[in-house]
Amino acid sequence: MAWLHTWSGLLVGWxxxxxxLTGTIGYFDSEIDRWMRPELPLVxxxxxxxxxxxxxxxxxxxVAPTASQWTVYPPTGHDVPNINVSWAVxxxxxxxxxxxxxxxxxxxxxxxxGGQALYQLHYVLRYMPMSVAYWVVGVCSMLMLTALxxxxxxxxxxxxxxxxxxxxxxxRSWLDLHNVFGVFAxxxxxxxxYSGLVFFVFTYMSxxxxxxxxxxxxDRNRFFDEALQSPAVPAAAxxxxxxxxxxxxIDQAEARWGEGGIRSVDVRHPGDANARVVFTRSHSxxxxxxxxxxxxxxxxxxxEHYDTRSGATAVNDALLGLHxxxxxxxxxxxxxxxxxxxGTAMIGSGLVLWTVKRRAQAPHPGLAIVERLNVGxxxxxxxxxxxxxxxxxxxxxxxxARADAEMDILFAVWGLLLVxxxxxxxxxxxxxxxxxxxxxxxxxxxxxxxxxxxGLTASLPAGEWAVAGVDLVCxxxxxxxxxxxxxxxxxxxxxxxxxxxxxxxxxxSADRLTVN
Amino acid sequence: MTRAWQIAxxxxxxxxxxxxxxxxxxxxxxxxxxxxxxNAVMGAVLASFLIHLVVIVWAFGAKSVRNVWLGMAxxxxxxLAWIGLVGGAA
Numbered sequence: 001m002a003w004l005h006t007w008s009g010l011l012v013g014w015x016x017x018x019x020x021l022t023g024t025i026g027y028f029d030s031e032i033d034r035w036m037r038p039e040l041p042l043v044x045x046x047x048x049x050x051x052x053x054x055x056x057x058x059x060x061x062x063v064a065p066t067a068s069q070w071t072v073y074p075p076t077g078h079d080v081p082n083i084n085v086s087w088a089v090x091x092x093x094x095x096x097x098x099x100x101x102x103x104x105x106x107x108x109x110x111x112x113x114g115g116q117a118l119y120q121l122h123y124v125l126r127y128m129p130m131s132v133a134y135w136v137v138g139v140c141s142m143l144m145l146t147a148l149x150x151x152x153x154x155x156x157x158x159x160x161x162x163x164x165x166x167x168x169x170x171x172r173s174w175l176d177l178h179n180v181f182g183v184f185a186x187x188x189x190x191x192x193x194y195s196g197l198v199f200f201v202f203t204y205m206s207x208x209x210x211x212x213x214x215x216x217x218x219d220r221n222r223f224f225d226e227a228l229q230s231p232a233v234p235a236a237a238x239x240x241x242x243x244x245x246x247x248x249x250i251d252q253a254e255a256r257w258g259e260g261g262i263r264s265v266d267v268r269h270p271g272d273a274n275a276r277v278v279f280t281r282s283h284s285x286x287x288x289x290x291x292x293x294x295x296x297x298x299x300x301x302x303x304e305h306y307d308t309r310s311g312a313t314a315v316n317d318a319l320l321g322l323h324x325x326x327x328x329x330x331x332x333x334x335x336x337x338x339x340x341x342x343g344t345a346m347i348g349s350g351l352v353l354w355t356v357k358r359r360a361q362a363p364h365p366g367l368a369i370v371e372r373l374n375v376g377x378x379x380x381x382x383x384x385x386x387x388x389x390x391x392x393x394x395x396x397x398x399x400x401a402r403a404d405a406e407m408d409i410l411f412a413v414w415g416l417l418l419v420x421x422x423x424x425x426x427x428x429x430x431x432x433x434x435x436x437x438x439x440x441x442x443x444x445x446x447x448x449x450x451x452x453x454x455g456l457t458a459s460l461p462a463g464e465w466a467v468a469g470v471d472l473v474c475x476x477x478x479x480x481x482x483x484x485x486x487x488x489x490x491x492x493x494x495x496x497x498x499x500x501x502x503x504x505x506x507x508x509s510a511d512r513l514t515v516n
Numbered sequence: 517m518t519r520a521w522q523i524a525x526x527x528x529x530x531x532x533x534x535x536x537x538x539x540x541x542x543x544x545x546x547x548x549x550x551x552x553x554x555n556a557v558m559g560a561v562l563a564s565f566l567i568h569l570v571v572i573v574w575a576f577g578a579k580s581v582r583n584v585w586l587g588m589a590x591x592x593x594x595x596l597a598w599i600g601l602v603g604g605a606a
Contacts, residue, residue, distance in 0.1 A: 004576040145565065146572050153573070197565050205564045207539035211599070212552035226554035312559035319562070 005150035006354065008143040010370070013351045014377045015140045019122045020347055021381060023192075024340025026119025027325060027333055028469070030078055033116060035470040036392045037109035038452030043462055044081055045102040049074040049262050050250050052083045055104040057246060060085055060270075064095070068236075070267040075101060076260065076282055078333075079326050082107060111402040112392055118385070123199070126411065134200050145193045147350075151182060158183060171360060174353040181346035188339035189346070195323035198316065229309050231294040234274045241273040244300030252302055253279045253293055263289060273298055281307065286321030287314050348378045372421045372429075379433040379484075380417030382477065386440035387413035389474070393451045427488070434485035442478035445471040525581045533588050534571035537595075538564045544595035547602040 009016075025032070034040070047055070052074035060070045067087035073080045083104075086096035097106045125133040152158065158179075165176045182189065202209060202220075213223040224230070253262055266278040275297025281288050290309035295302055309317055321327060325336045355371050358364040388410040395405055417436070421429045448471060449455025459468035546552045546560035571588065578584045 001573075001577060004572075142565070142568065142572075145569055149569060149573060150576075194565060198562060201561045201564065204535075205539050205542055205561050208542045208546055208557060208561050208564065211543040212546050212557050223554060223557065227558045311555040312562060313555070315562055316558055 001150045001153045005147055005154055009147040009350050010354055012140040012143050013347055014373055016144050017344060017347045017377055018381060020340060020344040022118060023122035024337060024344055027337045029115030029119045030081060031466040031469055032118060033114040035467055036112045036114045038454040039109040040107060042454060042458055042464055046075050047101040049260055053246055053250060053265060055099060056083050056085045059099060060087060070270055072265045074262060110397045113403040113407055117407060134203055138200055138204050141193055141197050148189055148193060171356045174349055174356050178346060178349040178353050181342045181349055185339040185342040189343050191322055195319040198319045227313055231278055231292055231304060233268045233276045236269040237273040239273040240271060241298040243270060243275060243297050248300050249277060249295050257281050283326035285327055287317040289321060290317045371426050375429045375433055376418035376421035379437055381414055383417060383437040383440045384410045384414035386444060389444055390447060393447050431485055431488045434481045438478045438481035441474045444474040522581055526575045529584050530572040530575035534568045537571055537588055537592060538568035540592055540595045541567050544598045547599055551602055
């Protein structure tokens with residue numbers, strides 16, 4: 001089992017580190033979205049869902065009267081701060097706009113991938129078709145699950161070791177750290193890995209639907225309609241009929257789900273006699289998003305409703321809801337974030353542990369490669385994320401394909417840092433990359449203040465913690481890099497203090513981070 | 517068998533074998549007692565990664581990899597028989 005734990009973790013450790021890092025950042029995607037669009041007013045205005053829906057439908061009736069479908073996300077606070085509208089143009093696909101609550105007009109800001117593109121990296125990756133990425137992420141997740149479970153199996157003294165930390169003891173210290181990171185947030189690690197797999201379960205386990213419902217597209221859709229309890233929507237009648245007034249439908253939705261309880265409103269065949277209006281419930285609990293109310297669009301009469309879905313589909317809703325954490329308030333959201341940080345640190349410390357252990361033994365052919373990848377990814381990828389934020393502020397606002405350029409810079413910087421790690425002596429590479437990371441994150445709040453009105457001197461007095469928080473987390477990360485660089489410069493512990501089980505004469509090479 | 521072949525055999529059993537077996541056992545679970553329903557299919561796919569995980573741990577934990585392959589073949593055959601029985605009756 002120890003063998004399986006080591007190799008399932010090591011084989012894709014860097015991809016897992018990438019997935020955990022970018023996924024963890026995703027718990028603050030909306031905050032990063034705001035930070036990356038500094039043209040918008042620093043102090044956000046907001047409206048009630050009722051007012052938001054009024055604005056949205058007034059706009060849709062004006063710009064998309066002939067659309068076959070309208071979808072509106074009214075403001076819900078954290079996840080949807082503005083008003084998102086989209087509509088299907090027959091034969092031309094979907095269009096969408098983000099409307100400002102204050103003006104009701106589309107928001108104008110620089111083109112950026114924002115926090116959304118950053119968090120989507122953890123399952124779409126980049127520079128490959130999505131279908132390939134799903135399989136890569138799926139295989140890596142299965143290996144992660146394997147590493148977690150075999151880690152628990154090998155770990156006989158899981159409770160006692162939780163209270164054990166032996167600092168300054170080389171390999172022992174790394175093992176203790178790896179265990180603490182793993183055990184402290186173990187329920188989170190198991191939940192996030194299993195539920196992550198569930199997102200693409202019908203891709204990975206495609207045989208199950210094919211063998212029970214049939215392999216064709218129609219068969220699959222029939223299964224999804226039944227399983228997801230999709231409301232029945234008739235075809236358009238081709239007879240014009242104005243939509244009933246919204247307020248009556250909103251009254252009924254709010255009576256069931258409370259004020260602010262609406263996630264989205266979907267109008268099929270607007271303006272047709274067979275129009276259907278489908279209200280989806282907000283993420284107030286992990287499974288509430290399954291709730292639906294269906295109205296007859298022309299009369300405004302309620303046709304069907306449920307507050308959550310039932311059976312195995314509710315379990316599916318719960319797993320996906322727990323993974324996304326959209327129901328979480330500020331405190332729980334931070335707990336999600338910190339658990340993700342622990343998961344990322346668990347993977348990183350496991351990768352380092354592998355090298356520290358191998359360095360103490362006979363030379364291992366893969367050691368040099370793993371060491372280099374560790375420096376370039378554990379430190380380098382973080383710095384590359386800082387570069388993404390730098391690019392957001394420094395690329396010309398009018399640049400073509402600007403959002404793509406931001407993301408390309410992230411990967412270019414990561415690539416450069418991998419090259420740097422490959423050519424510098426290992427110990428120097430760690431120190432230098434920690435310094436680079438400290439500078440990259442430490443200066444970001446300065447660059448932000450110089451290039452936008454979103455600097456800390458503006459955001460803190462205004463009490464806009466969502467914006468200030470991005471700068472503050474950057475400063476914390478810079479401080480972490482400084483501490484790491486200082487620790488790396490300290491002389492290593494004497495051979496007698498480090499891993500005790502060594503054969504004589506090998507003590508020096510076992511010391512933490514002393515061999516170049 | 518050499519150690520390298522042992523490991524290769526276990527890796528193959530855990531990866532490809534585990535994936536195929538997870539799918540087939542899930543199809544059997546989805547058939548339940550009275551033929552497949554949307555709810556049973558959903559429940560079965562949600563459990564499928566657990567099935568795969570059990571196969572992985574088994575493939576590496578068992579003393580003899582030969583017994584793992586034989587055991588997997590038995591579960592595979594039993595699942596197919598169950599699907600035939602319930603699917604044919606439904």
